[in-house]
Amino acid sequence: MAASGEVQDLRLVNLVKSFGDFTAVDDLTLTIPGGSFFALLGPSGCGKTTTLRMVAGLEAPTSGNILLGDTDITNEKPYKRYVNTVFQSYALFPHLDIFENVAFGLRRRGIKDVSGPVNEMLDLVQLGPMARRKPAQLSGGQQQRVAVARALINEPGVLLLDEPLGALDLKLRRQMQIELKRIQTEVGTTFVHVTHDQEEAMTMADTVAVMNKGRIEQMGAPVDIYDLPKTAFVANFLGQSNSVAGTVQGRSGDDLIVGAPGGSYNVPAARSTRQEGAILLGVRPEKLSIATAGSSAAVPDRHNRATGKVTDASFTGVSTQYLVMTTWGDEWTVFEQNRSVDLLQPGDEVVIHWAPEYTFGLDVPSGE
Amino acid sequence: MRWLRKNLIPIIGILVLVYLFVPIAVVAILSFNKPDGKFNVAWNQFSLEAWQNLCGVPGVCQSFVMSIQIGVIATIGGTILGTMIAFALVRYRFRGRSTTNLLIFLPMATPEVVLGSSLLALFLNLAFPLGFWTVTIAHIMFIISFVVVTVKARLQGMDPRLEEAARDLYADPKSTFRYVTFPLVLPGILGAALLGFSLSFDDYIISAFNAGTLVTFPIYIWGAAQRGIPVQVNALATLVFVLSLLVVLGAQFVNSRRRRKLESSAA
Numbered sequence: 237m238a239a240s241g242e243v244q245d246l247r248l249v250n251l252v253k254s255f256g257d258f259t260a261v262d263d264l265t266l267t268i269p270g271g272s273f274f275a276l277l278g279p280s281g282c283g284k285t286t287t288l289r290m291v292a293g294l295e296a297p298t299s300g301n302i303l304l305g306d307t308d309i310t311n312e313k314p315y316k317r318y319v320n321t322v323f324q325s326y327a328l329f330p331h332l333d334i335f336e337n338v339a340f341g342l343r344r345r346g347i348k349d350v351s352g353p354v355n356e357m358l359d360l361v362q363l364g365p366m367a368r369r370k371p372a373q374l375s376g377g378q379q380q381r382v383a384v385a386r387a388l389i390n391e392p393g394v395l396l397l398d399e400p401l402g403a404l405d406l407k408l409r410r411q412m413q414i415e416l417k418r419i420q421t422e423v424g425t426t427f428v429h430v431t432h433d434q435e436e437a438m439t440m441a442d443t444v445a446v447m448n449k450g451r452i453e454q455m456g457a458p459v460d461i462y463d464l465p466k467t468a469f470v471a472n473f474l475g476q477s478n479s480v481a482g483t484v485q486g487r488s489g490d491d492l493i494v495g496a497p498g499g500s501y502n503v504p505a506a507r508s509t510r511q512e513g514a515i516l517l518g519v520r521p522e523k524l525s526i527a528t529a530g531s532s533a534a535v536p537d538r539h540n541r542a543t544g545k546v547t548d549a550s551f552t553g554v555s556t557q558y559l560v561m562t563t564w565g566d567e568w569t570v571f572e573q574n575r576s577v578d579l580l581q582p583g584d585e586v587v588i589h590w591a592p593e594y595t596f597g598l599d600v601p602s603g604e
Numbered sequence: 605m606r607w608l609r610k611n612l613i614p615i616i617g618i619l620v621l622v623y624l625f626v627p628i629a630v631v632a633i634l635s636f637n638k639p640d641g642k643f644n645v646a647w648n649q650f651s652l653e654a655w656q657n658l659c660g661v662p663g664v665c666q667s668f669v670m671s672i673q674i675g676v677i678a679t680i681g682g683t684i685l686g687t688m689i690a691f692a693l694v695r696y697r698f699r700g701r702s703t704t705n706l707l708i709f710l711p712m713a714t715p716e717v718v719l720g721s722s723l724l725a726l727f728l729n730l731a732f733p734l735g736f737w738t739v740t741i742a743h744i745m746f747i748i749s750f751v752v753v754t755v756k757a758r759l760q761g762m763d764p765r766l767e768e769a770a771r772d773l774y775a776d777p778k779s780t781f782r783y784v785t786f787p788l789v790l791p792g793i794l795g796a797a798l799l800g801f802s803l804s805f806d807d808y809i810i811s812a813f814n815a816g817t818l819v820t821f822p823i824y825i826w827g828a829a830q831r832g833i834p835v836q837v838n839a840l841a842t843l844v845f846v847l848s849l850l851v852v853l854g855a856q857f858v859n860s861r862r863r864r865k866l867e868s869s870a871a
Contacts, residue, residue: 314771321772327765331787340783341773386773552838 243270246394246426251300253286260286264300267393268428268443271468273420275429275441279473283432283450288396292321304393315344320387321396324374325403326379328371334358335367341390357389360419368428377408380505384416389425397429401436413439427581434474438462446470462520466509468601471518478568479518480542480599484511491592497564498542501595508597516598522571523594528556529585541589544568546582560586628845640834654835658843662778667824668840674736674820675804678743683797685744686751687789694759695750695836711749711862719746720813734816742810749798754799756815805844 246268253261261283268274276284291302309317319340324552328337337599338357339350339466358364361381380400387395400416410603417440420427431437433435437444438458446469455465456540458474465471467484471479482496491502493517519540527534535541544562556571556579570588570598580586609691614805634644659665692698693705711719720742727738754779766788770780808822815823 292772294772313776314768315774315776319772321769323765323769325763325765327763327769329766329769329784340770340775344774344776344783390773526818 240599243424243426244393245270245303246428247301247303248287249301249303251287251302252298252300253283253290253295260451261290261297261475264450265453266445266452266455268426270305270393270426271424273417273427273429273440274440275431275433275437275444276447277431277437278447278475279432282447284358284432284447285398287439287447288321288398288428288430288515291394292319292396294321318393319396320390320392320394321398322380322383322387322400324399326371328382328386330371333368333370334363334374337371337382338386338389340386345390345570354421355391357385359417360388360422361385376404380412381415384419386531387421388425392410392425394426394428397427399431401433402428409436411513416440434451437571438474446474448473464507464596465518465598467553468516468518468598471596471598475520476521476523476569478521478565478566479516479598480506480562480566481516484513484515492597494597498562500539502538502592503595503597504593506597507593510597511600514600516600517597519571519590519594520530521557522555524568524570524588524590526560526572526580526586526588527568528580532587535587536590536591538592539589540592540595541587542568543585543587546580546584548582549580551579558586562588562589578584606692627839632755632840632842632845634692635835635842636834637836637838639832640652643836644833644838646678651835658839661836663819663824664828664840669722670736670819671805671821672713673739674743675801676855678740678804679797679801681740681744682747682800683751683793686748686796687755687798689748689792690752690755690759693746696758704800706750708749710757711746713754714752716809724813732847734814735818738814738816739811739818739820743804744757746807747804750799750803751793753795754796755789755792758789 248264248266248268251261251264251266252259258479259603264287265281275435276287278284279573285322286295290297293309293312297310300419300421301308303309309319316526329340331422331488332340335354342350342353354362355367361384363378363385364398366374366382371382374382380403383400384397394579402410404412407603412434416427416429421535429437429441441458442517443455444458444461446461448469454470461470462475465474465477466481470479480496480498480501481499484492485500486493487505488502490504490506491543492505492511494501494514496515496517503515503517505511525535531545532541532543542562544560546558547560548563550557553573553574555573558572558580560568560570562568568588605825632646635654636650636652637644637647638649639647640648654660689704689708690765693701693708722744723738724734727734732738762785766784767780770784772778775783806822807820811820812823812826819827821840822868825833826839830833
């Protein structure tokens with residue numbers, strides 16, 4: 237039994253997992269390219285951890301297949317798959333020292349001379365001097381690196397990371413994000429990272445799949461998903477969005493004209509999942525410009541605009557976050573870079589405007 | 605007054621320790637006594653006679669060895685069975701699981717007199733000859749309860765992810781048990797075994813009902829108490845106390861040395 241070493245795609249085909257009446261993973265089909273850093277992003281209970289556990293072999297799928305390269309591993313025992321996991325709480329063996337924790341996988345596969353690879357791996361995660369300590373004597377960040385080393389040393393086809401940074405404080409988490417990314421680049425192994433932290437997913441992953449209620453809502457490069465979300469869930473889970481519901485009233489060139497409570501808006505037809513009927517328009521808070529109502533004449537004609545009243549202004553140094561109550565009663569968020577010292581005050585009447593190409597059109601979610 | 609308030613907790617602590625250790629000290633001191641008359645209750649004269657001639661009184665050493673034999677067999681039997689029951693109760697869902705959970709507590713909750721006499725009735729009805737094996741069976745029975753409770757707690761407190769991690773790291777079920785589960789549960793099993801042995805060694809009531817003509821150490825002492833307990837009993841009891849003290853201190857020493865070694869290698 238030799239470690240695969242080579243880079244293979246991981247494919248999930250029509251994967252379903254039900255617990256009684258509850259469907260945790262609902263007909264999931266997904267290809268994770270070999271060597272990529274892939275993030276499964278979603279709120280708790282969306283089925284992302286269940287998906288990971290099925291890939292690891294710790295949970296049996298109700299139906300569907302899991303393939304690593306061309307090999308079907310759906311029914312392979314967990315201890316026979318070239319897949320290793322970094323557990324959420326690390327699950328380091330408390331009775332073994334760091335060296336033996338890292339050597340565990342090699343020893344179980346009958347490899348006699350483990351000290352070379354183990355020391356090499358401990359150096360990779362910068363824990364060489366800690367080899368003879370017990371896990372309890374290490375800090376959270378160090379334990380996390382041991383967990384990564386313990387899994388990676390087996391040169392798995394895929395490394396699964398189950399919320400690996402959840403237990404760390406913010407500063408350490410940022411540090412470990414960079415560290416993990418470095419390790420992944422260095423070893424070239426496929427990383428599948430499960431997280432509910434959208435910032436973490438966007439920082440680290442080449443590809444992000446946003447999961448909700450057992451299904452993938454949208455998948456792609458972080459920049460693309462952020463720029464053009466395809467569902468209201470993605471628009472709000474990955475970053476923040478302002479939205480207004482309206483109806484498509486016609487076309488003007490490449491744009492759709494949408495009638496909505498605040499007036500009439502333009503959205504490029506290519507940026508809309510709907511070409512007619514009810515539509516949800518969205519725009520990211522940092523794409524908006526804000527000005528006092530008096531200077532509305534200065535707003536470029538082609539811009540979409542909405543008027544309202546500032547209800548809150550929080551100064552954060554680099555930028556100011558405004559909450560604006562629109563004339564039709566929605567609260568919109570605006571991020572404005574602090575390039576001038578003239579800040580707007582709560583109570584100010586303002587006009588918000590933005591270029592149509594920043595707008596995206598979505599299906600109106602059912603149940604709203 | 606202020607001094608008292610500041611030192612109240614150490615004072616109470618010392619008083620409690622004194623309360624706990626005075627009886628043991630009396631036993632130990634009297635083992636060096638040469639009693640005046642047949643009752644070893646008042647200090648008379650220093651003597652090493654009992655220590656030099658531990659088995660000097662007929663029956664005392666036989667009963668001592670008997671109790672150790674029963675204790676060892678019952679502990680091994682009870683620990684193995686109890687550990688297996690604990691694993692079954694924690695790891696598997698089966699019919700009668702919650703009933704078993706409840707019944708396992710009964711030997712601990714039932715008064716020993718009731719347990720001893722019922723067992724006697726059972727053995728008599730089965731025409732099972734009373735003696736070594738009836739006592740051993742009785743001891744195994746109550747040791748099981750203590751082992752199940754201790755090992756169960758240990759197993760339940762164990763992170764299930766540790767075993768998942770082992771499986772994920774190429775350990776088949778057998779290796780997972782050998783390299784992860786068992787080493788993690790072992791301290792609980794050992795603790796339960798020690799407790800089981802001491803319970804068996806000093807049990808009188810259940811043993812007396814089911815011993816027939818067999819004489820265990822507690823039964824010997826009980827019998828001797830009517831005529832005057834020989835000094836050898838004090839000596840043997842002191843010996844047991846010193847031996848168990850050495851075991852505990854030894855474990856502490858090994859532990860602290862290991863910790864110091866780890867800390868110095870870490871620095």
